[in-house]
Amino acid sequence: MILGVNVDHVATVREARKENEPDPVIAAKMAIKGGADGITVHLREDRRHINDRDLDRVRRNVKKVELNLEMAATSEMVTIALKIRPDMVTLVPEKRAELTTEGGLDLVKSGRKVKKAIDTIQHRGIPVSLFINPAIKDINISKKLGAAMVEVHTGLYANAKGKKQTAELNRVKKAVRRGTDIGLQVNAGHGLTFTNVKKIASIKGIRALYIGHSIVANSIYLGMEKAVKEMKRLIER
Ligand code: PXP
Numbered sequence: 001m002i003l004g005v006n007v008d009h010v011a012t013v014r015e016a017r018k019e020n021e022p023d024p025v026i027a028a029k030m031a032i033k034g035g036a037d038g039i040t041v042h043l044r045e046d047r048r049h050i051n052d053r054d055l056d057r058v059r060r061n062v063k064k065v066e067l068n069l070e071m072a073a074t075s076e077m078v079t080i081a082l083k084i085r086p087d088m089v090t091l092v093p094e095k096r097a098e099l100t101t102e103g104g105l106d107l108v109k110s111g112r113k114v115k116k117a118i119d120t121i122q123h124r125g126i127p128v129s130l131f132i133n134p135a136i137k138d139i140n141i142s143k144k145l146g147a148a149m150v151e152v153h154t155g156l157y158a159n160a161k162g163k164k165q166t167a168e169l170n171r172v173k174k175a176v177r178r179g180t181d182i183g184l185q186v187n188a189g190h191g192l193t194f195t196n197v198k199k200i201a202s203i204k205g206i207r208a209l210y211i212g213h214s215i216v217a218n219s220i221y222l223g224m225e226k227a228v229k230e231m232k233r234l235i236e237r
Pocket residue numbers: 006008042070090092100101131151189190191192210211212213214
């Protein structure tokens with residue numbers, strides 16, 4: 001099982017001050033040093049964190065591990081994907097005001113648009129993954145639409161507690177099993193943390209986990225002491 005690290009929220013901190021730091025490309029390089037098998041960036045329509053320049057720089061700097069571009073299935077994004085050539089594309093639903101991706105794709109409503117994006121991108125040799133809710137129906141439709149991969153949404157599992165969490169975990173397990181049975185490559189992600197990742201990581205058949213927010217949050221905790229020590233050292237000198 002490989003780990004793809006989403007560095008979007010490094011850019012979120014940068015955008016809070018419109019400065020040059022922290023730089024998601026430097027963060028991506030450090031994530032790779034730490035063992036990341038892949039880097040994910042989500043280019044949003046409103047460019048609220050990762051922007052076009054970041055994407056271009058990430059592509060030029062991330063060569064040895066898989067670069068996963070998360071994006072909406074719009075013609076603007078498809079054109080960008082074909083120009084940048086990430087190693088894979090994950091199609092996600094996108095709402096302007098949402099704080100993060102809120103759920104999987106509605107493949108019944110947006111099936112035609114999604115299929116058009118899959119065909120165009122995969123025809124150019126870039127595998128496409130669909131971010132979907134943990135439902136057998138969505139796994140089956142993803143296969144019919146011709147996607148090479150799916151990413152099963154783990155957010156409901158992550159947010160649930162007790163028996164509800166066990167029920168959500170079982171939905172994820174069933175979706176993963178169905179996906180691998182019908183020949184899809186199955187990934188999973190959203191809302192995973194140091195605390196809740198183990199149960200998802202123990203599901204057989206998952207190719208990759210995609211984790212962002214919790215890793216960025218913990219990197220602040222793990223780095224704060226060092227950063228303050230360095231500033232004190234410079235002041236005292
Ligand atoms: N997978 C998808 C499709 C996402 O949209 C996100 C959030 O950008 C993630 C995984 C990572 O989720 P989190 O930041 O909660 O780890």
